[in-house]
Amino acid sequence: MKPYKIIKTLHLWLGLTVGAIVSFSGITGSLYVWQPEISAYLTNRELNIHNSSKTSYAKSVHTTIKLKEVHGDSIKKLQLPYRKSNYILLTFLNGTTYYYHPKNGAYLGSNLKTDSFFKTLLQLHRNLCIKPYGSYIMGISSLLFCFSILISGFLLWRRSYKKRWKKGFTITWSSSKKKFNYNLHKVAGIYFIIPLIIMSFSGAYFTFYKEYRTLFSVLPDFKIEDTSSLTKIKIGTYFSIEKHTKKLLPKYKLWSIHFPSKKDRDYRFRFINTLEIESGLRKTADIFTDKDLITTKINSFNTDPLSLRATAQMYPIHIGESFGFVHRFLVFICGLIPLALYITGIRFYLFKKR
Structure with missing residues (x-):
């Protein structure tokens, strides 16, 4: 069989099979892009939060400390x-799961339907709610879409x-249904091929993150600064979290606290460079402590390879x-393109059969 025939057959049958999975992943992903805005609106209504003005970070930390003191060792995670x-x-x-007001610590509610919906949506997007095999189905489909369907389509x-x-x-708008369907398929594919390659390649990371890190390890392995001296600093009591972490990670903000459990014996304080939706690099840091809150290990973006x-x-x-917003909107559109390619691909196949 000639190379052209092989590529054409590969594109056809992978498109008809893997294309269905990728289309579903794209739709769920497009919905999840707007999760912050949709969730904030519905959550405020569900929790009856009438004053939706943002609470300051310092006040949120202060309330967090008080909540920890009240609930003690019954907490698994605090965000x-x-x-x-x-x-x-x-x-x-x-x-x-309980929700509290960041300004005064007032109890707002528990196990929200909105939160549950988006958690389910995310699981559907990442693993079809079939653990652990669903994750591999989605990850392999993303890679096949990236390196087989899109590349063969381009060839x-x-x-x-x-x-x-x-x-x-270009599309010839006055052409027959068959020709118009083909033109729509080719134009959608060629205009969005680069964003779709980026999206599918980055999406497979959530399944094969260990393999990705091994692959990227060929990049230069250097560190910006030495943190060996930082591990000697004590976090101290919860009242001094903010003070001590400013010394350790001055450009980061506390994001969540993971408490000791049967699985994990230590505390993990997770930090991020911004708690808002902002453009730029995502930078996180983790401070691990023992039960006495003495620092045992620090992982930081600034010192990572x-x-x-x-x-x-x-x-x-x-x-x-x-x-920024343009990127989010582009991701939203890209999530719908696989479905458009799948529908036009099936129609093209049926037209040809007829």
Whole structure:
């Protein structure tokens, strides 16, 4: 069989099979792009938060300290207001989730339907709610879409239009249904091929993050600063968290606290460079302490090797938070393109059969 026939057959059958999975992943991903705004609006209504003005970070930290003192060792995880949310989230060891006002610590509610909906949506997007195999289905489908369907589609497009490039980028609106369907398929594919490659490649990271880090480890492995002296600093009591972490990580803000449990014996204080939706690099840091809150280990973006700093950007690139609103809108559109390609691809196949 000639190479052209092989590429054409590969593009056809992978498109008809893998294309269905990628289309579903794209739709769920497009919905999740606007999760901060939709969730904030619905959560405020569900929790009856009438004053939706953002609470200051310092006040949120102060309230967090008080909540820890009240609930003691029954907490599994504590999270400060993040992105568009305006509540402090407490997950308890028994699995329940409570929400508190960041300004006064007032109890707002538990196990929100909005929160549950978006958690389910995210699970559908990442693993079809089929653990652990669903994650591999989605990850492998993303890589096949990236390196087989899109690349083979480009090679077929190039073979047809290598001597008439302009026609390869345009649609003839007055053509027959069959021709119009084909033109729509080729134009949607060629215009969005680069964003789709980036989206599918970054999406597979959530399944194969270990392999990605190994792959990126070929990048220069250097550190910006030495943190060996920082590990000797004590976090101290909860009243001094903010003071001590300013010394350790002056450009970061406390994001969440993971408490000791049967699985993890130590505390983990997670920090991020911004709690808002902002463009730029995603920078996180983790301070690990023992039960006496004495620092045992620090992991920071500033001191991570270049390979880890590169893979850390997979999330903001995939979700659309690296280059502002335009990036988010582009990710939203890209999530719908696989479905358009899938429908027009099936129609093209049926037209040809007829």
